[in-house]
Amino acid sequence: MQFLKAPTRNLFFTGKGGVGKTSMACATAVQLADRGLRVLLVSTDPASNLDEVLGTKLSSDATPVESVPHLYAMNLDPEAAASEYRERMVGPYRGVLPDAAVQSMEEQFSGSCTLEIAAFDEFSKLLGDPSATAEFDHVIFDTAPTGHTLRLLTLPSAWSGYIENNTTGTSCLGPLAGLQAQALVYQQTVEALADSGATTLVLVTRADAAAFREAARTSVELQSLGVNNQHLIVNGVFKSESQDDAIATAMQQRGDVALSQIPDAIGQLDRTIIPWTWNGLMGIDALRQVGKPAVTQGSEDDDLSWTDSYPDGLGSLIDDLAAVGHGVILAMGKGGVGKTTVAAAVAVALAERGFDVHLSTTDPAAHVTATIAAEELAGLSVGRIDPARETAEYSEEVMRTAAVGLDEAGRALLEEDLRSPCTEEIAVFRAFARAVAEGEDRFVVLDTAPTGHTVLLLDSALAYHREVTRQSSGMSESVENLLPRLRDPEFTRVLVVTLPEATPVHEAAKLQQDLRRAQIEPFAWVINQSLVPLQVSDSALRHRQQHELRFIDEVRSSLAKRVALIPWQIESPVGLAGLRRVVGTDSSLTS
Structure with missing residues (x-):
């Protein structure tokens, strides 16, 4: 990896x-x-899986990785950080202010914004306070999926600007004194991000057109923040070992075409190509080989006795999903597992059965419209929850209702409150609730955001009530009934989407646990992009097939009540024809 020849500190x-x-x-x-x-590896992802990759149980404190001398790792825990932040803000007033006032402060600090600023508070200490990581030569940040990362990286400017321009001394986070104390650290964080001699931004992507577009968008937005020292890693580039294997040939061709059409925004960046491996990159030995000359991969038992042992396709779920005639279908899972494809395929299948269907997304990346392209299908409408538009409409509504009767100073305070980064979270949440409510008289299929963001969104339902009623005089019916609707198995069906790999399966299992804690029971699991049902002769792909079986069996035996398996598609599942193949796979490709 070229950037390791002279690596920056961050x-x-x-x-x-x-x-x-x-x-x-x-x-x-x-x-x-x-x-x-001496290296510190930090995950800022709410759905971190550093523990599994490194084989070490981690916490929010720097923990030594025993198998690698000099390496320490940690997960920033948003919930723990929020709890500590809340107590730091409220604790000094216990026994000083009346109990009612303290309780009001606690409620004010219970919103999703507190969770985010608390996690960022921890992040900024590591990047913006040199003394916090002085004992390490390098600090490496394994960040969350793109939408969360962009928000994380823009927060230094957003919050330092908010503190600088706020004149009232209050915010959606309560008294600004607690934030003001961090202003210097936030400013140092901004400077560290923009210092090319200290920080390198490594954009990781796949040899895939959609992933390249996302990487290009990220690169441009980060450059606008002053983060100019960027390097591109194209991960998992497949090279066929067989000229006679249609699947292997298609896999290589798809990657070759994408690489030949790489967007200009990232095409000029220094680049590292990482070859595809059939058994993933789990364990320290495998990690040591990344970016180095290829070595012969170990092999598994060649006895691929898996015929007829795998689950049915996605089409096997459509009858039961259609039975009620209306409701909400949520495609949920780790980023990159194909939630958009699954959601779009289900929406198309239901519309073709004559139902009125609305397909929408809460994912900031919003690839769902590109999946269906510009084609039209009777009964199917496609939309997106646009954070910018929702925030503007929400702010206008609050000013139109809650500002009635306020004096000039009161209106100024409310306007400043609405300029805080928290307002977008509230606005998007309301839009999500409205979309769910539409399931009363038709099907609503939601391509949700990656796991960590989705779980935080659902978990914020109760805290949202306290936050929104602080800014407006009432709560909408859609928000009030959101949790009951999500918990009703006759109204909401959750499809947990995963890949036949260790990390996606185990993160999906965590998601299922979180959903069950919220009293939401998944309807089925969908294992996407599997090679198991396909006829292949390429030796690497055959080993990959057997490697997948352990995870398919894990899902069927211990995690899911119902399972559907979607084969890897030779042609990208774009447009109506591609989505129909996802639901009813071309039998010529299966064994």
């Missing part, structure tokens, strides 16, 4: 969900530590 890894950011960050950390350098 290294950020970002990119579209599922492209391998964690693997690349871990490989970088291990290889730097192997040089005798």
